[in-house]
Amino acid sequence: MKKSALVIINPSSGKEQATEYEEQIRETLQDTYSEITVKYTEGEGDATRFAKEAAENNYDFVVSLGGDGTVNETVNGLAPFNNPPKLGIIPMGTVNDLARSLNIPMKPVDAIKLLVSGTETKIDIGMANDDIYFTNILGIGSAAKAIHHVDSAEKSKIGPIAYLKAIGKEIMDDHTFPIKFEMEEDIWEGDVSVVLISLIDSLGGIKTIVNEVENGDGNFHIFAVKHLNLTELAKMTPSIVMGKLKESENVQYFKTGQVNITTSAGETQESDIDGEQGPNLPLDLKVLQQHITIISNKS
Numbered sequence: 001m002k003k004s005a006l007v008i009i010n011p012s013s014g015k016e017q018a019t020e021y022e023e024q025i026r027e028t029l030q031d032t033y034s035e036i037t038v039k040y041t042e043g044e045g046d047a048t049r050f051a052k053e054a055a056e057n058n059y060d061f062v063v064s065l066g067g068d069g070t071v072n073e074t075v076n077g078l079a080p081f082n083n084p085p086k087l088g089i090i091p092m093g094t095v096n097d098l099a100r101s102l103n104i105p106m107k108p109v110d111a112i113k114l115l116v117s118g119t120e121t122k123i124d125i126g127m128a129n130d131d132i133y134f135t136n137i138l139g140i141g142s143a144a145k146a147i148h149h150v151d152s153a154e155k156s157k158i159g160p161i162a163y164l165k166a167i168g169k170e171i172m173d174d175h176t177f178p179i180k181f182e183m184e185e186d187i188w189e190g191d192v193s194v195v196l197i198s199l200i201d202s203l204g205g206i207k208t209i210v211n212e213v214e215n216g217d218g219n220f221h222i223f224a225v226k227h228l229n230l231t232e233l234a235k236m237t238p239s240i241v242m243g244k245l246k247e248s249e250n251v252q253y254f255k256t257g258q259v260n261i262t263t264s265a266g267e268t269q270e271s272d273i274d275g276e277q278g279p280n281l282p283l284d285l286k287v288l289q290q291h292i293t294i295i296s297n298k299s
């Protein structure tokens with residue numbers, strides 16, 4: 001049967017090697033896919049548009065070459081469909097959390113080989129307010145806001161440390177805000193400093209922080225950190241290093257497939273979704289369980 005693949009390339013993440021990778025991808029895919037289309041992004045929204053067109057035209061496979069931003073845009077094009085094309089990732093960013101969580105090689109040549117030799121893994125997709133999709137993490141609070149203001153030149157230079165540096169500034173001012181989580185199983189309200197809602201086990205390029213997350217289990221893993229100051233961070237560090245963040249006394253942990261999140265009237269809280277600015281609270285979040293099939297390196 002005739003199979004078709006669309007390759008989305010963000011040349012700004014792939015640097016000047018983008019055309020070289022295009023050739024390698026074409027060579028790798030040509031035995032399996034009789035029709036291969038390659039499209040280069042020029043700016044925001046292109047990867048979403050290209051992926052959506054591929055889903056509408058019943059493509060079998062979409063490859064996303066870029067950083068987490070390009071992958072997120074590609075997923076936003078695929079996720080509204082019931083049976084979207086399979087997804088392949090060639091990680092080119094500084095963090096590449098989704099690729100890391102799926103053991104996809106960080107070396108582009110190896111990730112390209114995996115496109116035809118990898119395992120099909122169904123991953124959960126987060127849906128915010130019915131029309132925004134994410135694969136990695138949603139953050140709420142000033143520390144989360146600091147993350148999306150991390151300078152991209154700094155990200156390329158010092159990688160995940162750039163994120164830690166940004167959060168470091170927030171530690172000086174342990175600002176808390178009221179929050180309410182309404183879940184099917186539970187309702188919780190309290191004051192928090194930062195909230196991290198994770199779908200995967202890799203955060204800012206570090207895998208240990210959230211090692212209880214099993215992608216595909218249909219759950220958000222919510223870590224509500226009550227205080228983010230130097231003393232609490234020092235106390236939490238062993239739990240962070242051992243991947244036991246949820247056991248810290250300073251953390252309220254929930255596992256749920258659906259949650260409505262609000263703050264008090266008069267409070268404005270921004271969200272950060274997969275490293276980009278998301279909508280302000282209130283947020284209505286749902287997991288689309290095992291909604292997208294990714295070619296991974298997981299057995």
Ligand SMILES: Nc1ncnc2c1ncn2[C@@H]1O[C@H](COP(=O)(O)OP(=O)(O)OP(=O)(O)O)[C@@H](O)[C@H]1O
Pocket residue numbers: 010011012013041042043044045066067068069070071092093094095096152155275
């Ligand atoms: N041709 C282009 N030139 C410049 N920028 C582009 C181009 N095509 C897409 N973009 C922009 O690139 C961004 C995504 O970049 P990328 O995939 O490297 O994500 P990222 O979040 O910066 O990754 P990471 O944090 O992992 O480095 C989007 O904001 C998109 O608008």
